[in-house]
Amino acid sequence: MDTTGSDYEFVILGSGEGSKYLAWTLAAEGKRVVVIERKYIGGSCPNIACLPSKNVIHSAKVAQHVRESEEFGVVTDYFHVDMPAVRERKRRMVQGLVEIHLANFKKSGAGLIMGSAKFVGPKKLEVSLPDGKTRVIHGDKVIIGTGTHAIIPDLPGLRESNPMTHIEALELDHVPEHLLVLGGGYIGLELAQAMRRFGSRVTVIERNDRLASREDEDVCEAVHQLFEDEGIAVLTNAESTRVEGTSGQSVKLYLTRNGSPASIEATDILVATGRTPNTEGIGLDLAGIELTPTGYIKVNERLETTAPDVWAIGECAGSPQFTHIAFDDFRVIRDNLAGENHVTTGRQVPYCLFTDPELARVGLNEKEAKAKGIPYRLAKMPMAGVLRTRTLSETRGFLKALIDTESDRILGITVFGVSAGEIMGAVQIAMVAGMPYTALRNVILTHPTLLEGFLGLFSSVPPRASK
Numbered sequence: 001m002d003t004t005g006s007d008y009e010f011v012i013l014g015s016g017e018g019s020k021y022l023a024w025t026l027a028a029e030g031k032r033v034v035v036i037e038r039k040y041i042g043g044s045c046p047n048i049a050c051l052p053s054k055n056v057i058h059s060a061k062v063a064q065h066v067r068e069s070e071e072f073g074v075v076t077d078y079f080h081v082d083m084p085a086v087r088e089r090k091r092r093m094v095q096g097l098v099e100i101h102l103a104n105f106k107k108s109g110a111g112l113i114m115g116s117a118k119f120v121g122p123k124k125l126e127v128s129l130p131d132g133k134t135r136v137i138h139g140d141k142v143i144i145g146t147g148t149h150a151i152i153p154d155l156p157g158l159r160e161s162n163p164m165t166h167i168e169a170l171e172l173d174h175v176p177e178h179l180l181v182l183g184g185g186y187i188g189l190e191l192a193q194a195m196r197r198f199g200s201r202v203t204v205i206e207r208n209d210r211l212a213s214r215e216d217e218d219v220c221e222a223v224h225q226l227f228e229d230e231g232i233a234v235l236t237n238a239e240s241t242r243v244e245g246t247s248g249q250s251v252k253l254y255l256t257r258n259g260s261p262a263s264i265e266a267t268d269i270l271v272a273t274g275r276t277p278n279t280e281g282i283g284l285d286l287a288g289i290e291l292t293p294t295g296y297i298k299v300n301e302r303l304e305t306t307a308p309d310v311w312a313i314g315e316c317a318g319s320p321q322f323t324h325i326a327f328d329d330f331r332v333i334r335d336n337l338a339g340e341n342h343v344t345t346g347r348q349v350p351y352c353l354f355t356d357p358e359l360a361r362v363g364l365n366e367k368e369a370k371a372k373g374i375p376y377r378l379a380k381m382p383m384a385g386v387l388r389t390r391t392l393s394e395t396r397g398f399l400k401a402l403i404d405t406e407s408d409r410i411l412g413i414t415v416f417g418v419s420a421g422e423i424m425g426a427v428q429i430a431m432v433a434g435m436p437y438t439a440l441r442n443v444i445l446t447h448p449t450l451l452e453g454f455l456g457l458f459s460s461v462p463p464r465a466s467k
């Protein structure tokens with residue numbers, strides 16, 4: 001890879017989702033582009049976040065299938081979970097992904113410098129290289145895509161207990177005996193269920209009064225029920241106060257729950273209480289780049305920072321914390337560099353919690369519609385009514401759609417059930433195409449598939465009130 005020159009048309013800090021696509025696209029157009037990356041080629045998603053977590057979660061699902069195999073007429077006398085092998089499958093996948101990234105850098109002509117960078121002036125970065133040397137690089141235009149990292153809350157004894165974050169949890173070579181998961185957000189929930197299925201005793205500690213608290217009440221309850229049914233202890237309304245011991249050996253967590261003190265002993269702690277931007281100590285002030293009060297890079301809707309010719313992309317810019325949003329940020333910057341006016345405002349933010357079954361949503365749920373005073377017609381149907389789920393013995397959950405009262409426009413869909421992410425995606429495409437719900441109700445869908453559920457779901461939409 002050519003990294004010999006010191007000056008580039010584009011210097012991109014971090015090789016995460018938006019950054020890398022921008023680098024490859026601009027370089028393929030013949031621009032002189034370099035990406036500086038301190039550790040993870042391709043960013044968090046392929047190395048330590050989305051893809052490795054889904055890989056490990058799938059191993060956990062296989063373990064669950066084996067555990068329940070008798071129901072399917074497959075009898076196994078004995079099985080055990082081999083965590084080094086789980087890890088090895090994940091590592092092989094990650095290695096393959098890194099190789100794909102390196103090939104893309106090579107093919108596009110974008111440079112890749114491995115090193116940690118900080119601004120030393122406007123559009124000027126100093127890179128600390130692995131051999132201990134430094135190098136200063138100047139770019140005509142600079143894009144910052146440094147991402148976020150897990151917050152370790154300021155809780156007495158927590159840092160000293162050497163807790164795991166998702167990074168260490170995805171590298172485990174053994175099943176923790178009793179895992180405490182601090183935080184019932186999507187990272188905590190996905191890993192909690194996976195570890196339970198590998199054989200861990202798991203306790204989730206959540207400060208809110210419910211799991212998945214942004215969702216409608218019936219959804220929160222369904223997720224909670226799933227966790228209870230799998231034997232995961234969920235402590236809501238729980239405020240952690242102190243930790244004793246060392247994660248990996250033995251730990252004791254002190255907390256207050258509904259005002260009363262309590263404590264739990266366990267062997268391991270996984271912290272999943274949120275993310276904070278990688279914007280500290282990288283000289284942003286020397287480059288005229290301002291931050292928001294919460295430490296994210298201040299950007300406008302075109303993702304321009306407060307410094308001329310400097311953009312921010314992905315999580316460090318405060319964009320919703322999903323890979324597909326970081327990718328959309330790439331499109332925004334690419335188009336604006338080409339002279340268009342592409343903005344981040346008003347875009348759809350679909351998402352999927354990759355528990356088993358999944359929880360996926362795009363558009364409004366009831367809670368949001370009510371808060372915004374948007375009237376809606378509600379259609380809800382159990383997943384058990386989708387006959388495909390019966391062939392799979394995966395009948396848990398439901399589909400829920402909100403339809404406009406004045407037109408037949410779909411306002412949002414929530415799916416809690418098998419392959420929820422794929423089902424939601426199909427409705428999202430209809431929403432983007434501006435299709436009325438009746439189109440999904442009347443289309444001929446293959447039997448027996450999960451999408452066939454649309455027939456039942458959208459047939460149950462209440463008629464529009466006549467005026």
Ligand SMILES: Cc1cc2nc3c(=O)[nH]c(=O)nc-3n(C[C@H](O)[C@H](O)[C@H](O)COP(=O)(O)OP(=O)(O)OC[C@H]3O[C@@H](n4cnc5c(N)ncnc54)[C@H](O)[C@@H]3O)c2cc1C
Nearest residue numbers: 014016017038043044049050117146147314315321322323
């Ligand atoms: C466990 C987990 C699971 C997730 N699962 C999903 C999922 O299923 N679906 C989904 O959509 N999203 C998921 N996410 C979120 C998703 O990973 C992020 O939204 C996405 O990776 C953000 O991309 P980014 O480019 O903003 O940051 P990153 O991908 O984190 O890229 C930032 C890069 O910058 C580098 N860097 C930072 N500072 C410097 C510096 N000073 N010098 C040089 N390099 C630097 C970092 O090493 C990193 O590679 C998950 C996140 C986690 C933690």
